[in-house]
Amino acid sequence: MKTLRRLIAYGAPLWWLTLGAPPRLRPQEPAYEVWAVRFATLPSFSVAGLVAGADRSRRMDIAMMVWLLSDGSGRRVLVDAGFHRRKFLDRWHPQDYRQPSEAIASAGVRPEDITDIIITHVHWDHLDGVDLFPNARVWIQRAEYRYYVAADGTPRNTAIDPDNAAELRALQRSGRLRLVDGDAREIMPGITVYTGGQHTRASQYVGVRTAAGTVVLASDNLYLYENLELRAPIAQTLDPKANLAAQERMRSIASDLRLIVPGHDPAVFDRFMMVAPGVASIR
Secondary structure: OHHHHHHHHOOOOHHHHHHOOOOOOOOOOOOEEEEEEEEEEEEEEEHHHOEOOOOOOOEEEEEEEEEEEEOOOOOEEEEOOOOOOHHHHHHHOOEOOOOHHHHHHHHOOOHHHOOEEEOOOOOHHHHHHHHHOOOOEEEEEHHHHHHHEOOOOOEOOOOOOHHHHHHHHHHHHHOOEEEEOOOOEEEEOOEEEEEOOOOOOOOEEEEEEEOOEEEEEEEOOOOOHHHHHHOOOEOOOOOHHHHHHHHHHHHHHOOOHHHEEEOOOOOHHHHOEEEEOOEEEOO
16 A cells, blocks of 8 residues: 555556556557668758758758558558659759668568558659559559650659659559548558648658657658747648648547658658667657
């Protein structure tokens, strides 16, 4: 009884007093491991191109990354696929570049092991690498696909690269493309996608259930921690107000503010534990 009183006095949580162990996910609720995997750096990028209203003289080296999810039972999911075509390497001159399919090897995963890829939006640096993962189903918003890809696989809009548009159409023909119908859809157990960030027509971000709570992988709907901290919309958005509303929603979806992961901030690899070169564990 004295021990119990001491525990209550020192604020022991109720679950500890009543159950003796932290609450656990039910067996039907998978808890994913989540890693940020850095495959390149774009040097001296304009911060004004990321944060609306930022000083145009500011520059930073931004991280190019994909996110790897594993449920421990064979499902291995990538959020975004990076890029690999020579034309993008020649144009942007990334530093410390590895193909995304090679970068995930640092987390012990082969490209053929990837079961699913969630494409957040159609820009080249997030979509171009889908053909590096030969066995993956590819998930994208139906509205995003239809807005940017014509029936013959040509681009409807300059936001998507012609090779990437053709690749998406080929995936649809082969049966590997999955079109998501709208907001707040649980596309796999423990993985839900959300729309409204308005980086592109129907860009999406991802909520992932983990042992630490729900992680939000924002991709380009939130470029930097600075966007979130200053409540500043991203610089490249179709609707700044909608983007700010999405950022606020991310706060409500994530179990903790620190579990909101922006799309290009190198600080991700300082805030989370590095478990291998270029690989940070999001927990």
